[in-house]
Amino acid sequence: MRKHLLTTAIAATLVASTPALADGHLEIVSGEPLELTIQMNHARYPVYKEDWPVEQKARELTNVHLIDVTVGANMRTDENSGKTEALNLMLASGEIPDIVGSSRIKDFVNQYGPEGAFLPLNDLIDEHAPNLKAFFEERPEIAAAISAADGNMYYIPYLPDGKYGRAYWIRTDWLNTLGLDMPETVEEYEEVLRAFKTQDPNGNGIADEVPYFARQWPELIRLVTLWDGRSSGSDTYHDFMVVDGKLAHPYAGEGYREGIKNLARWYDEGLVDAEIFTRGSSARDFLLSENLGGSTHDWFASTSGYNRLSSDIEGFEFKAMAPPASVSGKRIEEHRRIPIKPDGWAIGGTNKHPVETIKYFDFWFTEEGRRLANFGVEGMHYDMVDGKAIFKQEFLDAGPVNRSLYQVGSQLQGRGYYQDYGYEIQWSNEFALEGIALYDEGDYLIDQFLGVAFNADEQRVYDRYWGSIRDYMLERQQAWVLGNGDVEEEWDDYMAQLEKKGLSQVLEVMQSAYDRQYGG
Amino acid sequence: MQSESRLSKIGYHLRREWQIYVMLLPTIIWFIVFLYKPMYGLQIAFKDYSIFRGVDGSPWIGFEHFEFLFSNDQFIRAFWNTIIISGLNLLFGFPAPIILALLFNEILHATYKKTAQTIVYLPHFISSVIIAGIVITAFSPSVGIVNTVLGWFGIDSIYFLTKPEWFRPIFVGTGIWQEAGFGSIVFLAAIAGVNPSLYESAVVDGANRWQMMWKITIPSILPTILIMLIIRIGNVMEVSFELIILLYQPATYSTADVVNTFVYRQGIQSGQYDFAAAAGLFNAVVAFVLVMIANTLSKRYSRTSLW
Numbered sequence: 001m002r003k004h005l006l007t008t009a010i011a012a013t014l015v016a017s018t019p020a021l022a023d024g025h026l027e028i029v030s031g032e033p034l035e036l037t038i039q040m041n042h043a044r045y046p047v048y049k050e051d052w053p054v055e056q057k058a059r060e061l062t063n064v065h066l067i068d069v070t071v072g073a074n075m076r077t078d079e080n081s082g083k084t085e086a087l088n089l090m091l092a093s094g095e096i097p098d099i100v101g102s103s104r105i106k107d108f109v110n111q112y113g114p115e116g117a118f119l120p121l122n123d124l125i126d127e128h129a130p131n132l133k134a135f136f137e138e139r140p141e142i143a144a145a146i147s148a149a150d151g152n153m154y155y156i157p158y159l160p161d162g163k164y165g166r167a168y169w170i171r172t173d174w175l176n177t178l179g180l181d182m183p184e185t186v187e188e189y190e191e192v193l194r195a196f197k198t199q200d201p202n203g204n205g206i207a208d209e210v211p212y213f214a215r216q217w218p219e220l221i222r223l224v225t226l227w228d229g230r231s232s233g234s235d236t237y238h239d240f241m242v243v244d245g246k247l248a249h250p251y252a253g254e255g256y257r258e259g260i261k262n263l264a265r266w267y268d269e270g271l272v273d274a275e276i277f278t279r280g281s282s283a284r285d286f287l288l289s290e291n292l293g294g295s296t297h298d299w300f301a302s303t304s305g306y307n308r309l310s311s312d313i314e315g316f317e318f319k320a321m322a323p324p325a326s327v328s329g330k331r332i333e334e335h336r337r338i339p340i341k342p343d344g345w346a347i348g349g350t351n352k353h354p355v356e357t358i359k360y361f362d363f364w365f366t367e368e369g370r371r372l373a374n375f376g377v378e379g380m381h382y383d384m385v386d387g388k389a390i391f392k393q394e395f396l397d398a399g400p401v402n403r404s405l406y407q408v409g410s411q412l413q414g415r416g417y418y419q420d421y422g423y424e425i426q427w428s429n430e431f432a433l434e435g436i437a438l439y440d441e442g443d444y445l446i447d448q449f450l451g452v453a454f455n456a457d458e459q460r461v462y463d464r465y466w467g468s469i470r471d472y473m474l475e476r477q478q479a480w481v482l483g484n485g486d487v488e489e490e491w492d493d494y495m496a497q498l499e500k501k502g503l504s505q506v507l508e509v510m511q512s513a514y515d516r517q518y519g520g
Numbered sequence: 521m522q523s524e525s526r527l528s529k530i531g532y533h534l535r536r537e538w539q540i541y542v543m544l545l546p547t548i549i550w551f552i553v554f555l556y557k558p559m560y561g562l563q564i565a566f567k568d569y570s571i572f573r574g575v576d577g578s579p580w581i582g583f584e585h586f587e588f589l590f591s592n593d594q595f596i597r598a599f600w601n602t603i604i605i606s607g608l609n610l611l612f613g614f615p616a617p618i619i620l621a622l623l624f625n626e627i628l629h630a631t632y633k634k635t636a637q638t639i640v641y642l643p644h645f646i647s648s649v650i651i652a653g654i655v656i657t658a659f660s661p662s663v664g665i666v667n668t669v670l671g672w673f674g675i676d677s678i679y680f681l682t683k684p685e686w687f688r689p690i691f692v693g694t695g696i697w698q699e700a701g702f703g704s705i706v707f708l709a710a711i712a713g714v715n716p717s718l719y720e721s722a723v724v725d726g727a728n729r730w731q732m733m734w735k736i737t738i739p740s741i742l743p744t745i746l747i748m749l750i751i752r753i754g755n756v757m758e759v760s761f762e763l764i765i766l767l768y769q770p771a772t773y774s775t776a777d778v779v780n781t782f783v784y785r786q787g788i789q790s791g792q793y794d795f796a797a798a799a800g801l802f803n804a805v806v807a808f809v810l811v812m813i814a815n816t817l818s819k820r821y822s823r824t825s826l827w
Contacts, residue, residue, distance in 0.1 A: 088791045091571040117572045274661055277682055277769055460568075467790040468594050471773065478771035482682050 026061045026368065028359045033059070036357060037069045037097040041086045042343075042414035045406050046073030048101075052409025053377045061368065064360045069097050084108060091117065096348035098357060101414030105155055106146060106342035110453040113154035119347040119354055120152035128355050129362035132156065135418070142340050144517060149455035155346040156361050156416025159339060162424060163445060164436055165235060166219070166335040168324070169303050170295040173317040174201035182321055186226040189324040193271040196294040204291075211294045212266070213273040215284045219297045220276050221477065223266075224250075224259025225334045228326050231256075233449035235338050238470060240510060242449050247510045251473045252498055258327075260480050260487045267481050277478060288318065295321075297335075301424055302400060304432035320435025322442050333444040342451060344416040364417045373417035376410045391426050401427040452513035461509045465502030472501060565801045569794035578794075585798035595799060597774070598782040602803075605778060606756040608692045614752055616696050617703030618745060622733060624704065625711050640701025652766030655694055656681060681767065684775040691767065691776070695760065710744040711737055746824045754811035757803045779803045 028034070040048035048068040049055065059065050072089030083104040090096065096117055102108075109118045125132045136143045147153050175182065175192065178199050183189040193211035195201070202209060214220050218237040225231065230250035233241025240249050250256055266272050273279060273287075287293030288306045291313050296303070300320065310316040323331045347357050363369040375382040375389040382389045391401065398404050401423075405411040411423070428436070439445075454462055476494055479485040487494075534541060560575070565585055567578040589595050620640065627633040643651070658664050659680040667677035680686045718736050727735065761780035768776040779799060787796025811826075819825035 084791065085788055088571060088788065092793075094574075112570075112572045115570060115572045274679060277771065278656060278660075463790060463792050464588065464795075467786055467792065468592060471594060471770070471785065474770035475773045478682065478769060479684075479774075482679070482771055484682075484684060484771065 054409030229255030
């Protein structure tokens with residue numbers, strides 16, 4: 001404790017000696033710093049580090065100190081269930097920290113907030129958070145989308161900026177080697193993948209090429225869009241979707257059946273990575289660096305970065321390609337960045353300083369706070385050039401910028417903040433920008449389902465049935481793709497099973513929640 | 521009057537043997553903290569439980585969770601998978617350490633015996649996560665040793681870990697590899713306890729080693745084998761589910777999903793603690809019945825029993 005006071009004293013002296021901050025216009029408490037406990041389970045860094053430069057800077061500016069008390073942290077990113085698991089463990093432990101930040105927090109706070117586990121934020125925002133208030137007044141649809149069934153907001157979301165997320169990528173140098181054109185339709189795409197498999201584009205004399213691969217296996221299922229199916233209604237895998245105001249699940253649609261049938265054929269022919277279900281997150285790194293991978297569906301910024309491999313692999317060029325036209329001629333890109341993520345932070349129900357906490361949340365929506373959340377610390381990670389935050393060159397050179405930013409405490413998805421796409425543009429290379437221009441031109445994006453907030457009765461129905469239905473869907477899905485079953489033969493039985501397991505009950509409660517939330 | 525003398529008798533006994541009771545204490549504390557105290561929470565199987573409201577604050581709902589459980593075919597399947605995997609474990613996994621112990625007993629060269637024992641004990645001390653990593657790598661279609669060897673004989677590589685029919689052999693085999701060595705210790709101890717004069721007289725009578733094993737060693741350690749078997753049957757419902765979680769995929773749920781993994785997915789991942797508690801409770805009841813039956817049978821036919 002004494003040591004703490006000492007550091008505080010030193011920090012206070014530093015603040016006092018810096019003229020720009022002397023007026024303390026962002027300071028939330030004066031004198032003794034306010035310590036708030038925080039649970040932080042962000043996808044990549046499941047802790048809150050008190051020595052992050054961004055946290056240090058935020059302390060200096062606001063005089064609020066966040067103390068890490070995260071429990072149940074884990075790095076599992078596969079199904080996002082790891083995040084919910086940690087939140088459940090936290091609640092079961094009986095102590096809710098002052099601030100709870102996490103990926104996948106929305107359903108959790110909307111379920112337990114009304115029971116008293118988290119504070120409703122509406123009044124606090126109205127009275128004490130001018131920046132948040134202004135933001136929500138300008139974007140009322142966001143407030144609607146994150147509110148719980150009782151009409152209250154229980155968390156401040158992480159709000160992604162920019163539209164594009166994942167795209168199709170292909171080894172264009174392989175296309176040239178084999179004298180092929182960029183595939184425009186699903187038939188052409190199949191031909192290209194087959195050529196990658198059989199015509200040895202990497203020239204080592206062995207048919208070791210892996211035509212289509214993915215870091216996350218659901219990205220294989222994403223390909224059902226090429227047969228007019230859907231794999232998810234939002235940027236979360238296996239999610240529900242809205243068709244003409246009606247809730248539906250993509251895995252119970254005809255296009256999905258057709259898509260799975262064809263993907264099973266592709267898998268059988270070796271057009272798809274044989275180990276797609278177990279290779280895991282290092283698939284992209286491994287298959288591209290070993291000159292084996294041909295095509296994938298992955299994020300713009302990070303995937304374009306692999307073109308740096310051209311220094312090791314003669315002619316290496318990995319470019320974005322427009323989504324191939326489906327069998328009916330539609331070209332869609334199913335994945336996009338959605339305007340509101342179910343990620344962010346909330347105020348624990350036992351927090352004794354709700355006013356200070358909402359002011360702290362508000363701080364991250366001020367200009368300075370937003371820059372801190374997006375770019376790191378001024379002078380350390382970026383400089384202001386003509387009123388814009390520009391990353392320092394050495395920071396850009398230090399490896400993938402998003403990873404570097406997590407390591408200093410910026411771009412945390414467990415923090416409620418408004419992303420600034422300017423951060424990503426700066427480290428998107430020419431290949432990414434070219435790809436984005438291509439996608440802009442074609443206008444391939446589709447609307448996304450932003451989720452619903454259940455009341456207690458709806459929640460009970462959803463909890464009861466959905467887990468088993470989802471397990472069953474994924475089980476049949478993998479079995480069909482792997483050839484352990486035949487989708488055509490089993491489809492009727494599959495649909496009957498879904499019905500028996502309660503799919504229509506789940507859709508019914510989702511529909512009622514949806515109508516209430518978005519005004520039917 | 522009588523109870524008083526009994527109490528004083530106990531008091532005297534405690535004073536005299538207190539060191540032994542102190543040694544017992546850690547185990548009793550362990551049982552209370554980790555087994556008896558959690559039993560209080562079992563009531564959530566009959567409640568509409570909310571983690572936030574807590575065990576006492578949640579309303580009673582009777583047998584609703586159980587009714588839903590038995591109408592859930594994934595649970596029924598998980599239940600049968602548990603029985604089948606355990607059955608295979610019992611069939612192949614139970615004799616393995618006995619055979620191993622008998623084999624070790626026949627080795628005469630001391631250094632060789634010690635080295636071999638150490639090697640087979642070692643896997644027991646490796647964490648399941650590492651074991652799963654080894655298994656996944658060994659059975660990988662592209663770099664795995666198993667498929668490489670199959671390749672020498674012209675067999676196409678098999679993606680073992682996504683094939684439902686391969687899951688059980690791989691799982692049971694891994695379990696044997698990991699535990700057979702360590703499990704043989706108790707049987708070696710039993711063999712060491714066999715009266716040497718029996719062997720001496722057998723040698724005088726001209727018995728060979730094979731006959732000695734069948735006629736002396738095995739009958740002598742039979743009580744130990746039976747006790748171990750009863751304990752094993754009591755644990756039939758407890759397959760090592762960490763290893764299953766690490767090895768299974770949605771594609772192999774049909775043969776790999778056991779009650780404990782089902783409880784894990786429903787309870788911890790989907791947050792339905794009450795429903796999962798009902799499944800776990802049912803599991804425990806089945807295990808209890810099994811151990812009762814095994815014990816009664818053993819008592820009747822061999823006069824060896826746990827209690």
